[in-house]
Amino acid sequence: MTALPAPPAEPRHTRGGAGGAAPAWHRQKVKIPRRVWGERRYSPGAVAYWAQIAALAQRTDGCRAGVATLAGYLGDSKRTAERVLAELSAPGADGIPELTTRRRTGPDGDGETARRRVREAGDGHFAIVPVGAFKTLRRPLFVLYCALTHAEATGTPVTAAELGALLGVTEYSARRMVTELETAGWITVHRRAGAHGRHVYEVHEQPLHAVPDPAPRPHTDGGSGPCADGGSLVTKEDPRLTDERTTARRGSFRRRRDDRKWGPGSPDSPAALVDTAGNSAGEAPPAPAAPATPRRPVRPADRPPYTGPPLTLSQDAWELLRPVLAPVADLLPHVSPFMTRRIVREVLRQIRDEGIWPGDIAAQVTRLRAWTPADDLRDPGRWLLGAVLPVRSRCGTTGCHWGFRTHTGEPCKTCTEIEADRRGMHPPHRGPRPYACRSCGWGSDQPLPHDRCTACRPA
Secondary structure, eight states: OOOOOOOOOOOOOTTOSSSSOOOGGGGOEEEEEHHHHSSSOSOHHHHHHHHHHHHHTTSTTOBOOOHHHHHHHHTOOHHHHHHHHHHHHSBOTTSOBSEEEEEEEOTTSOEEEEEEEEOOOOSSSEEEEEHHHHHHSOHHHHHHHHHHHHHHHHTOOOOHHHHHHHHTSOHHHHHHHHHHHHHTTSEEEETTOSGGGOOEEEEOSSOSSOOOOOOOOOOOTTSSSSOTTSOOSOOSOOHHHHOGGGSOGGGOSOOOTTOGGGSTTOTTSHHHHOOTTSOOTTOSOOOOOOOSSOOOOOOOSSOOOOOSOOOOOOHHHHHHHHHHHGGGTTTGGGSOHHHHHHHHHHHHHHHHTSOOOHHHHHHHHHHHHHHSOGGGOSOHHHHIIIIISSOOOSSOOTTEETTEETTTOOBOHHHHHHHHHHHHTSOOOOSOOSEEOTTTOOEESSOOGGGOOTTTSOO
């Protein structure tokens, strides 16, 4: 009777879990203060390196691992480890660095590996986490694991919004990270089991189930494709491109137009010698003829209709806008919805913020509508925002707009006096000079900025 083959041994899971025997260091724990993982001062990678150095410092001789060794423990490059160690060695919020390095020299005078020590956790808030957590979880998830461990130990209920603020992500991203941590088996979420319908998070010292290793990616050894010998996807050379017989004379195909010996009909032309498409000489398909004129993008004949939400106004706002926009009611259908919203906001701002009466604005709109020819109203929206609604006055007094009184439409006396004084500031005209003002004709021996004198130069 043929004996059945022995069942294969259960594989040992290197990422931790219930499927295999975990190494001794998986039962080791470290105490991480909240100032490291809870204030967003240090990156998630710095939190993991802090925990790794704290775990190694529990040995008798302390943490004597080099930079390359630390990087190998956490699966990073040496450059990444150097950057993170420099981040921890910088002074913290209180001026004290989280990591100190002490150089050592042996009795024989040779240098030894530096001894690194992290700052004491103190008696404040902290999280006690297992070593296997920061060795298996990705860095943001490890910070989340520290926060949930501290919340469970102190009995503090937390929400996804609070976790997102702690991690510097949105509430939706925090929910996704919690789900990912629960899928990995490091926590259990009792949904709506806490006070006020909050979730209750149960943290485990090791995952409840085996964590599958990620699928191995093809090793390229520096090449551009998944090739084991480190080469590219194409390793065989095309002899038709490197054959010396197919190389044009003088090393280039570019010739002058008047050089007829390299024409398309010549037997020594490059088109007859080289064909990268695999055709023999003279059998290559002709290239399509280029269009006579370049094709321009076709624009739609009419503007597409507006499909956004309609403009809604309250009853109070409509009572303020109705007398103002009544003189231009026939122009409003030709204004786009975007410009209509800007016009409404500007009118309400002048009434509510600047205290201008709606009747004054309506009188101004009526007066400028009567003064403006119909041919100049090609764009009513820009005309209302640029010429009618802005309050411009030299005197700056209330009721003066463009140098005219709001109620009567008569010229403002104050603006007239200011203009007269401004004209009186002109210096006396002199004889012909090399340079002259374009506005008043005043001559000058020196070049004038913008061809204008001081009096005519805009303020």
